[in-house]
Amino acid sequence: MATYGFTYPVRAHFLENLLEITGYRLTPYNQIDDYGQEKDMENAKNKLKHSKRGRARLLLLLRMSLKLPTIKGIAHTLGSLYLAGIQTQLVLTSLSIVLLLACHGSMASSEQRLIFDKPEDGVRKIVLATNMAETSITINDVVFVVDCGKAKETSYDALNNTPCLLPSWISKAAARQRRGRAGRVQPGECYHLYPRSVYDAFADYQLPELLRTPLQSLCLQIKSLQLGSISEFLSRALQPPEPLSVQNAVDYLKVIGALDEHENLTVLGRHLSVLPVEPKLGKMLILGTIFNCLDPIMTVVAGLSVRDPFLIPFDKKDLAESAKAQFSARDCSDHIALVRAYNGWKDAERQQSGYWTG
Incomplete structure (x- = not known):
């Protein structure tokens, strides 16, 4: 199936196509996650060492937290297609023919720039990217895209009243964006490591942020704009959040003193509604002013408002x-x-x- 990125055609392959092309057969052993992991590693190393095509014919074994055939069949499948990929970072970085690079939001800019450099002749460049690569960057020499179908996405557990970052299926729109990375400046190939039926079951678009993030700041804005009852106002949204999520946010604002028992803004709540930070961080700033320790509190609040400022390289x-x-x-x-x-x-x-x- 040929689809199109920004300019050039990209041929898309789903798992059933790859299995048909390679003749790979699934067994209870190779389709169960975690089982036989050590044996897979040893087999992959031996294949890398003794392959007729040499080291250039690398294997890919993307292990996802899914009970799908993609878990254990990928090495043979993409190895047969002469695709360079991921066995483990340890195996890949031990091969001089591979240039393994990472691409994620918490990397330093100097490290991110390396993904745009052209490798030496005979070297296969592999970029391990998060979903930031879907739209925000274009790597000119990308020919193959391997899409595992998952991404870590911020979500909100209303039952436990906690935000979390969990792997989840992507949307059809995200899958098209990933596929298009291979067609920005030249024709390419995209290998979706899941069946076409799974793709057809994807949501058309990602869930709105209203449905997967805490609502405290939004509730404060609703009250500051005098829009009436928070729950009634949010119930009129195109995709309203769960009532439990709304109640959790209202209860939280009452606990920190931003709302009174009748759901009206307090003096503290009025101040918090004009601060461009989460209510709990805004209260930290106000208390830091009262107790004359604003300078260190501002540092803490700034650090909590963005990604962790401490960079931790995977190899160090x-x-x-x-x-x-x-x-x-x-x-x-x-x-x-x-x-x-x-x-x-x-x-x-x-x-x-x-x-x-x-």
Whole structure:
């Protein structure tokens, strides 16, 4: 099946097409997640070592938390198609013919730029990307896209009243975006590691943010704009959130003192409604002002409002954790570690500029 990205055609292959092309047969052994993992690793290493095509004929074994044939059949399937892919980062990085790069939002800009460089002749470049690669970047030399059909997505568990980041099926729109990465500047191929029937069952688009995030900030805005009852107003949305989610948000705002028992804004609530941060972080700022410790509280709030400012490279995790622990010292607090790290950065900046505060 040929579909189109931005300019050039992209041929899409689903799991049943790959199984037919390669003749790979499923067994109870190779389609059950986790079973035989060590044996798979050893077999893959041997195939990489003794393949007639040499090291260039790499194998892909994408293990997902799904009970689908894609779990154990991928190595043979895409190996037969001469596709470079992922066995494990340890195996791939040990092969000089492979340039393995990561692409995710928490990477430093200098590291992200590496994915756009053209590799040397005879080297296969593999980019392991999160869903940020769907729309925000274009890598010119991408020819093949391997789509596992999943992404980590922010969701909200109304029953337990907790936000969480969990792997979930993508939408049809996201699948088309992934497929289109291979057709931005040249014709390409996309290998969807799930059956066509699974794709047909995907939602057309991602769930609206209203249905998968906590509603505290939104509820404050509704009250500050004098739009009436929070639950009644949200019930008129095109896709209204669950009543339990709305009630959790209202109860939370009452607990922190932003709403009174009649669901009216308090003085604190009015102040929180104009601050561009979550209500709990806004209350931290206000209390930091009252108790004359605003400077470190602003650092903590800033750190909690964005991704973790501490970068932990996958190949230097222990070293990064050790460096972070030095900032917290004996306090065992991520917040204090963040404040000390920021203050250290400010001191370094002043010294570099010729200033010294002693």
